[in-house]
Amino acid sequence: MSKYLSAEQVCEIVPGLTKSGLAQLRFTGKGPKYRKPTPKTVVxxxxxVIEWVEGTARIGTALAAV
Incomplete structure (x- = not known):
């Protein structure tokens, strides 16, 4: 079973991610799934989180021709 992580712990395992950046991803719906067991607690x-990071894998930087 997977364990729950705080925002701080998520930022520790995703290099370059800050708590404010994670909050912005949460606001826009572009970050990892989260739970709010209380109004002020996000886990x-x-x-x-690992699945979300893996889902961003890329093989090149060029945009596909339209």
Missing amino acids: YLESE
Whole structure:
């Protein structure tokens, strides 16, 4: 079973990610799934954070021709 991570812990495992950056990703719906067990508590499942990072894998920087 995956463990729950705080925003600080997510930022520790994703290089370059800050708490404010993570909050912005949460606001725009572009970040990893999260849970809010209380109005002021946000937690993430470690496996879903890793899945989210893996989902950003790229093989090149060129945009596809339209």
